[in-house]
Amino acid sequence: MTVALFVPCYIDQFFPQVAVATLELLESLGLDVVFPDGQTCCGQPMANTGCNSDTAPVARRFVELFAGYDAVICPSGSCTAMVRHHYAEYFADDDPAFTSVRDRTFELCEYIHDVHGGRIPDVCFPHRVSVHQSCHGLRELGLGSQSERMVQRPDKVAAVLNQVQGIELMPLTRVDECCGFGGTFAVNEADVSAAMGRDRIADHSGSGSEVIVSADMSCLMHLQGILRRQQNRLQVMHVSEVLVGRELETAPLAAAQRS
Template sequence: MYVANCMSVALFIPCYLDQFYPDVAIASLELLERLGVDVVYPDGQTCCGQPMANTGCVADCAPVAHRFVELFAAYDTIVCPSGSCTAMVRHHYGDYFADDDPQFNHVKNRTFELCEFLHDELKIQSLDVQFPHKVSIHQSCHGLRELRLGASSENMTPREDKVRNVLNLVHGIQWCTPTRSDECCGFGGTFAVNEADVSAAMGRDRVADHVSSGSEVLVSADMSCLMHLQGIIRRESIPIEVMHVAQVLVGRMPKRVSPSAS
């Protein structure tokens, strides 16, 4: 297993993970510490402001963005287990800061999504983890279209699939591939509220595609997408589970699925 040379990072945990999926936060911390990273959790961190920005409440988002930069500017690196929140900081905070603001530019340039950090910064080569299950990946729109964590079908530019590359280090995974590997799940934050019927229909399509691939566990780097899909799965009693990539990387097991035969 790769061990970092006493690298210190600030861990940013999005508000919805803190409130609804704390085990994803715990798994992210466990993973980084296993890899030798000195992890700091800055007190007083709050939402990145993405819900307000997506709704057009620019004035309400501005103080949240300034609070984020003020809090995290003191750290060399910031790591976040959410592609959408990472994309908010990297690609949308520019609306709230001057182009030459040194603190803003430092935070923008040194904030990484978890898999991106493992792949590009730590460059991990092995993991002592088993996950003997049939797995499919949901690629989030923010991860693909803004962070470029992989290739998207509307763009001919070849890119490494950083999420899958990291998961390939886990032993025992049997890959299942959906027909439409980069299609939106329909969540989109406030889109799921404003266009609930469309959002739910898109989510059902995504779940059906993953189930038809033979997948037992639907894995993503964005728990916001999984939250949306999990709601559909639970309401309709669909035989598939969802897990965040951090949980798989530390060896958490799905609750209802037995290990797959090799």
């Protein structure tokens, strides 16, 4: 299959290693991966702040670039959810390019679990890991169960991670609680956002985890900032980095202090 890799703008700018790990992972699955030139943002930040007229051309550009591929794969639940669930207002219902892109856009773990048969290449990550499920991943993409609904769903992120040799998934007290980031929410309600983040870190730290793993680097960016301010040795990694066997930093606090 020929799949297109969509790299969210914040990953491109701040966490390019996640994009590289995603590419390596997809190629190791035997996929022909294309990175369409000219891709930019999915438009989610503008849409979330009510700037629909600014979002529309970004959405149209996205569909124009990514139409025609067997699948579009994105290492972000929130950006995937934007395309799948919030692009409809910018297109006609019968627009063939839009419906094709909408129906063929997948979050990374979702694609591996649902489309590619759930198998990953042999890789080892001998560490204690706790999984943070993003709100978009759970509540819009159905990557796992959510406590406010009596609907049981498989945890697709954990199912993929469980195949990694040597990994130990640590249980959390509140498995589906928001980290508090929420994009512009973290700016408009900074104190509430930080308090929610500290609560999540306390839960992950209490589990005995060495590293918080998530399918959404935006959540991890928020939690990483709080960890650094706390001088907490707990680390964060995107799921793609674990699935290609990246190593943990040997001295994360020293690296944080240098930055």
